[in-house]
Amino acid sequence: MRKNIWLALALAIILPTMLLTVSCAKKQVDTGTMAPEPAAEQPVAAAVVPTDDADAKARMEAERLQAQEEERARMAARNAFINEDVYFEFDSAALLPMAQNLLSQKAEYMRAMPGINISIEGHCDERGTDAYNLALGQRRADAVKSFMVNLGISASRLETISYGEERPADFGQNEEAWAKNRRAHFSIY
Amino acid sequence: MNGMKSTVGLICVLAALCLPTGLRAEIKYLDLTNPFIRKIPMAVPVFQATGPGDAAVAQVSSFADELQAMLEFSGYFKMLNRGSFLHDPQRSGITKAAINFLNWTTVGAELLITGGIQIQGDEMVVELRLFDTFKADLLVGKRYRGTEGDRRTIARRFSTEVLKTLTGNSGFYDSRLAFVSNGSGHKEIYTCDFDGANVQRLTQKRSITSFPAWSSDGKHLAFTSFVNGPSQIFIHNLGNGQEVHVRHKGVQIAPEWLPGKFELSATLSFTGDQEIYMLTGTGKMIKRLTNSRGIDVGATWSPDGKKMAFVSKRSGRPQIYIKEINTGRVHRLTFEGRYNTQPSWSPKGDLIAFSAMGQGEINIVVIDVDGNNPVQLTRNQGDNEAPSWSPDGSLITFSSTREGKSRIYVMTAFGTDQRRLLAMPGAQSHPKWSPNTLY
Numbered sequence: 077m078r079k080n081i082w083l084a085l086a087l088a089i090i091l092p093t094m095l096l097t098v099s100c101a102k103k104q105v106d107t108g109t110m111a112p113e114p115a116a117e118q119p120v121a122a123a124v125v126p127t128d129d130a131d132a133k134a135r136m137e138a139e140r141l142q143a144q145e146e147e148r149a150r151m152a153a154r155n156a157f158i159n160e161d162v163y164f165e166f167d168s169a170a171l172l173p174m175a176q177n178l179l180s181q182k183a184e185y186m187r188a189m190p191g192i193n194i195s196i197e198g199h200c201d202e203r204g205t206d207a208y209n210l211a212l213g214q215r216r217a218d219a220v221k222s223f224m225v226n227l228g229i230s231a232s233r234l235e236t237i238s239y240g241e242e243r244p245a246d247f248g249q250n251e252e253a254w255a256k257n258r259r260a261h262f263s264i265y
Numbered sequence: 266m267n268g269m270k271s272t273v274g275l276i277c278v279l280a281a282l283c284l285p286t287g288l289r290a291e292i293k294y295l296d297l298t299n300p301f302i303r304k305i306p307m308a309v310p311v312f313q314a315t316g317p318g319d320a321a322v323a324q325v326s327s328f329a330d331e332l333q334a335m336l337e338f339s340g341y342f343k344m345l346n347r348g349s350f351l352h353d354p355q356r357s358g359i360t361k362a363a364i365n366f367l368n369w370t371t372v373g374a375e376l377l378i379t380g381g382i383q384i385q386g387d388e389m390v391v392e393l394r395l396f397d398t399f400k401a402d403l404l405v406g407k408r409y410r411g412t413e414g415d416r417r418t419i420a421r422r423f424s425t426e427v428l429k430t431l432t433g434n435s436g437f438y439d440s441r442l443a444f445v446s447n448g449s450g451h452k453e454i455y456t457c458d459f460d461g462a463n464v465q466r467l468t469q470k471r472s473i474t475s476f477p478a479w480s481s482d483g484k485h486l487a488f489t490s491f492v493n494g495p496s497q498i499f500i501h502n503l504g505n506g507q508e509v510h511v512r513h514k515g516v517q518i519a520p521e522w523l524p525g526k527f528e529l530s531a532t533l534s535f536t537g538d539q540e541i542y543m544l545t546g547t548g549k550m551i552k553r554l555t556n557s558r559g560i561d562v563g564a565t566w567s568p569d570g571k572k573m574a575f576v577s578k579r580s581g582r583p584q585i586y587i588k589e590i591n592t593g594r595v596h597r598l599t600f601e602g603r604y605n606t607q608p609s610w611s612p613k614g615d616l617i618a619f620s621a622m623g624q625g626e627i628n629i630v631v632i633d634v635d636g637n638n639p640v641q642l643t644r645n646q647g648d649n650e651a652p653s654w655s656p657d658g659s660l661i662t663f664s665s666t667r668e669g670k671s672r673i674y675v676m677t678a679f680g681t682d683q684r685r686l687l688a689m690p691g692a693q694s695h696p697k698w699s700p701n702t703l704y
Binding site: 207208215237 | 452491534604650
């Protein structure tokens with residue numbers, strides 16, 4: 077989770093920086109071509125064409141870079157949406173404040189991407205018995221779905237499935253590993 | 266609670282010792298209040314070849330071993346070492362008239378089994394007899410006719426006769442176990458004989474397939490699988506291999522058949538809440554059985570089908586409750602511990618086994634159906650889960666991680682004679698004992 081925050085932060089710094097760099101380059105091209113203009117009529121005519129050309133090229137380059145950045149941001153947002161899981165306490169399907177914040181962000185993402193539908197997976201740690209954990213996993217998935225519906229996401233876009241303790245994220249046998257397994261996971265289908 | 270139980274047990278043992286020795290002459294074969302505390306010493310000498318030819322001679326020792334192992338599995342008998350026997354196998358016979366019972370009472374045997382094998386061509390004829398050595402009485406004798414390949418079947422049949430004669434129960438020798446193993450890379454359902462022999466694979470779904478449950482006639486096996494997406498209940502016809510699955514949205518968990526009926530209970534969540542429902546054997550809805558917010562899962566039925574024990578979180582933590590189907594009345598069974606699940610109702614109707622999680626372990630506990638006298642049967646032996654009773658209520662199978670990987674174990678209903686049933690690649694879990702009608 078931390079890694080993604082740093083990534084987002086880094087992009088938040090790089091993005092505007094790149095935009096600034098692009099506009100600076102544009103300015104330089106402008107002053108460069110401006111100089112020969114007042115020299116002569118024909119040279120003026122000749123000078124105008126190269127200015128537009130270089131201008132257009134620069135603009136296209138800027139747009140290309142911007143599109144690339146937007147694509148990167150989109151991928152980052154999508155990765156965050158898929159990779160950041162919501163975590164639960166032992167034997168509980170209650171959404172803690174941190175979980176609720178994360179779900180609000182995910183709801184925003186879904187509002188921005190009206191075309192996607194998702195599957196919410198409920199998981200449990202390996203302690204406890206597996207029939208009970210299948211039921212608990214379902215409750216976790218359902219709790220997340222209810223919360224998202226309350227935030228305005230249409231229920232038809234949200235499927236739920238429980239894997240109980242069958243698909244742990246971490247196979248360790250300690251509290252650290254178990255905490256990582258008590259989760260609800262989003263996947264886009 | 267446990268301390269009290271063992272004190273009571275100790276007092277009973279001391280009281281028994283104080284009884285007049287005149288009681289010894291009238292042998293009570295098996296005290297079914299706890300038949301495993303005092304195992305009956307039994308002798309199974311090498312069989313005799315009662316006909317011409319060598320084919321029978323090759324079997325006399327191994328056949329006797331096979332029958333002895335089967336009877337020992339029940340936990341009722343202490344098998345005496347053949348090295349201590351006084352009789353001369355060449356001289357003594359297999360019928361009452363030909364046996365010197367003093368040879369046997371002297372070495373401490375109270376029960377004796379003799380066997381005679383005759384093989385002629387393809388046909389094998391076997392005579393098996395059970396004697397009470399102190400009374401010099403023949404308790405049961407049978408003659409079986411078959412081929413050499415029928416040896417195990419004959420051993421099973423006679424073991425059933427022995428148990429029926431001594432306990433009145435029909436035992437478990439015609440039953441099988443279903444269980445889950447992931448040795449193939451996926452959790453699949455397998456079956457085996459009561460003693461772990463003859464393992465057969467039932468499913469090839471290459472997904473997560475689990476929770477086997479036998480119908481009470483042994484002809485169908487229900488289970489759950491993720492092969493079509495969310496956990497779904499399948500009903501498999503063991504006769505023709507056909508399968509149907511239950512069509513309801515949401516998770517479907519823990520099918521369990523009703524005794525004597527082609528119906529099963531299961532937890533479904535299509536209303537948004539996990540409740541237990543009753544379905545037909547083809548997966549159609551009959552009615553809803555629980556009505557409370559929160560998780561309700563893992564039903565097990567009393568042998569008369571009138572009561573259902575199940576796990577509910579309605580009081581905040583998973584505990585076991587009992588519902589009377591006719592009156593609808595629900596009352597709580599377990600009050601000790603904070604996490605009690607996986608109830609299994611004994612086919613004798615008087616006890617419920619379940620798993621209790623606490624102090625970092627999961628252990629098997631047995632409790633009266635009234636909620637009294639909980640007895641913990643495992644301790645400091647890894648995680649012990651998913652208890653299931655033998656059809657005569659004398660043994661319990663369960664999964665245990667005491668060796669590391671989860672394995673199938675068997676013990677008596679009193680927690681004695683805990684031993685591993687089988688070991689396969691991967692981990693085995695969810696053992697479920699079938700009714701005694703599979704052969």
